[in-house]
Amino acid sequence: MSLLELRQLNKHFGGLHVTNSVDLTLQAGEIHCLIGPNGAGKSTLFRLILGEHHPGSGDILFAGENITALKSFARIHRGLSVKFQVPGVFKGLSVRQNLEIALQSRHRGAELEAEIGRLLTFLGLQSEQAQIAGNLSHGQKQWLEIGMAVSLKPRLLLLDEPTAGMSPEETHMTGEMVQRLNADGMTVLAIEHDMAFVRQVAHRVTVLHLGQVFAQGSIDEIVADERVAAIYLGQAHA
Amino acid sequence: MTGFLAIFRRLEGPQTVGRGPAFWGLFALVLAAALAYPLFSDGYTVGNTVYFFVWVFIALSLCLIWGYGGSLSFGQTAFFGIAGYGYGVLTINFGSAYGFTLLALVIAVAIAALFAVLLGYFMFFGRIAGVFLGIVTLAVTLMLERFMAQTAGPEWHIGSARLNGFNGMSAMPPLTIPWPGEPIVLFADIGLYYLVLGLLVFVYLALRILMNSSFGNVIVAIRENPERAEMLGYDIRKYQLITFVIGAALAGLSGVLYTVWGQYITPSSMGMTAAALPLIWVAVGGRSDLTSTVIGTLVVLAAFQALTIYGSQYALVFMGVLLVLTVLIAPNGLVLGVMNWLGRIAARFTQRAG
Numbered sequence: 001m002s003l004l005e006l007r008q009l010n011k012h013f014g015g016l017h018v019t020n021s022v023d024l025t026l027q028a029g030e031i032h033c034l035i036g037p038n039g040a041g042k043s044t045l046f047r048l049i050l051g052e053h054h055p056g057s058g059d060i061l062f063a064g065e066n067i068t069a070l071k072s073f074a075r076i077h078r079g080l081s082v083k084f085q086v087p088g089v090f091k092g093l094s095v096r097q098n099l100e101i102a103l104q105s106r107h108r109g110a111e112l113e114a115e116i117g118r119l120l121t122f123l124g125l126q127s128e129q130a131q132i133a134g135n136l137s138h139g140q141k142q143w144l145e146i147g148m149a150v151s152l153k154p155r156l157l158l159l160d161e162p163t164a165g166m167s168p169e170e171t172h173m174t175g176e177m178v179q180r181l182n183a184d185g186m187t188v189l190a191i192e193h194d195m196a197f198v199r200q201v202a203h204r205v206t207v208l209h210l211g212q213v214f215a216q217g218s219i220d221e222i223v224a225d226e227r228v229a230a231i232y233l234g235q236a237h238a
Numbered sequence: 239m240t241g242f243l244a245i246f247r248r249l250e251g252p253q254t255v256g257r258g259p260a261f262w263g264l265f266a267l268v269l270a271a272a273l274a275y276p277l278f279s280d281g282y283t284v285g286n287t288v289y290f291f292v293w294v295f296i297a298l299s300l301c302l303i304w305g306y307g308g309s310l311s312f313g314q315t316a317f318f319g320i321a322g323y324g325y326g327v328l329t330i331n332f333g334s335a336y337g338f339t340l341l342a343l344v345i346a347v348a349i350a351a352l353f354a355v356l357l358g359y360f361m362f363f364g365r366i367a368g369v370f371l372g373i374v375t376l377a378v379t380l381m382l383e384r385f386m387a388q389t390a391g392p393e394w395h396i397g398s399a400r401l402n403g404f405n406g407m408s409a410m411p412p413l414t415i416p417w418p419g420e421p422i423v424l425f426a427d428i429g430l431y432y433l434v435l436g437l438l439v440f441v442y443l444a445l446r447i448l449m450n451s452s453f454g455n456v457i458v459a460i461r462e463n464p465e466r467a468e469m470l471g472y473d474i475r476k477y478q479l480i481t482f483v484i485g486a487a488l489a490g491l492s493g494v495l496y497t498v499w500g501q502y503i504t505p506s507s508m509g510m511t512a513a514a515l516p517l518i519w520v521a522v523g524g525r526s527d528l529t530s531t532v533i534g535t536l537v538v539l540a541a542f543q544a545l546t547i548y549g550s551q552y553a554l555v556f557m558g559v560l561l562v563l564t565v566l567i568a569p570n571g572l573v574l575g576v577m578n579w580l581g582r583i584a585a586r587f588t589q590r591a592g
Contacts, residue, residue, distance in 0.1 A: 076470065088469070092462050097455065100455060101470065102470050105470075105472075145466075148466075
């Protein structure tokens, strides 16, 4: 069953064709990685899916429903959730309060406290809960935001470079985190540059280039594809 | 019953400075002193204190919208003026019998709030934010000032209430409580003092509860990162609009009480200087905390008045200097800085004692 379907999605900024007739289907339960060189249109595609940008033409279907015209918050209510590229935590608030804000619309009272505790454990941030989120390390901020995104119990989790700025160990831990979430039934679409992460988690990979779907397949197929190597993996895998 | 208690637990929380028996003990002490104070003072001084208290509501409105919500409104005086003029028009037309002045207070505040619904709808649902919000709100208050200043002719009247242009409206009846025998008139001394003090305590505590509730959580979340707040499923436009309207009502309350206090209201109450001063009180006190805002406003107002007596033309210059110094030395506010410092000392003291 397809959970997300992008049909002939176009977005222009002036004369710049940022996404060009993008067709992409995500199966429920898969971990799908979106790769491509800078400026390929990956983040724009995310913003289209989230409703921060509106496509010039094309449709976005989520669980069979056309959500192209919906406002962002309404899409979140349908079961979408996102972790942004630049950590989007509430910097001036404590870690605990960050999670409370994410959880409070679904839980109240003692149940809310329990959920916050559970999430702090999942993220390994118990001892940092009273800290101001702006003072966390970069990796911890990334986890905190993943935690906030996950706390909505989304059907589809969008991750924009979840491991940017992380050490190899942290990257691996993030990969395990994503796999655990996926095992619980969460579908994941991740933009990622870190090939170790992609190799660790991705069931399928889509390569975006100049706003178009350039290639699609398993990570091995993508790495074996010489055309892809030419545009993107050249430097790393030559 | 438990729900009722839960509300009171919200008096303390991450959004407000001050917690525990020490803080509330001090609060009770200050309140007791405020209650007893008119008994040891003269009518003029008490009236002057009422004047200070009146401004705290508009300061709190700015604290809510700007300090907590992150939207700088430069035009809270628009709501102040609308409600002040509203009270004047209503009471000059319908008098003060049967407790109408109290109803007029409520109606005037409601008119200001309604205007905020309209203005706020276009601003927030039109996604106007940041400095543009400040520009739009400032333009609105200056426009209202200009408009009211040119209403000197006899053709400018609402019912029997003349608008009087630059000289403003005066001689509206003070707040009057109907009472068997003789109605109680709250002149600008002890009577009005207790009413305004009561309102002040109520508003302060209600805002503490509001800001520490889940609603308050969303408001500060929008200040910290509006995009993230929306992507947690909150329709931030709605939250911003509600905050703006509550703030407008508070500014309106300030306007009505000011009009009641001096029995006059003029267009300059919506002018540039009037619009800028609350920003200074709130910035100097600490815009992101209610208690700091109240203390800061009262201290700066008292200092400003003292300065005006000894050198009127320098008082405004001093206000500007004070704002610059605050921004440079304690960008989050001087009072808030001191309170946080005291809080740290208290925490260290408790740790050592424990």
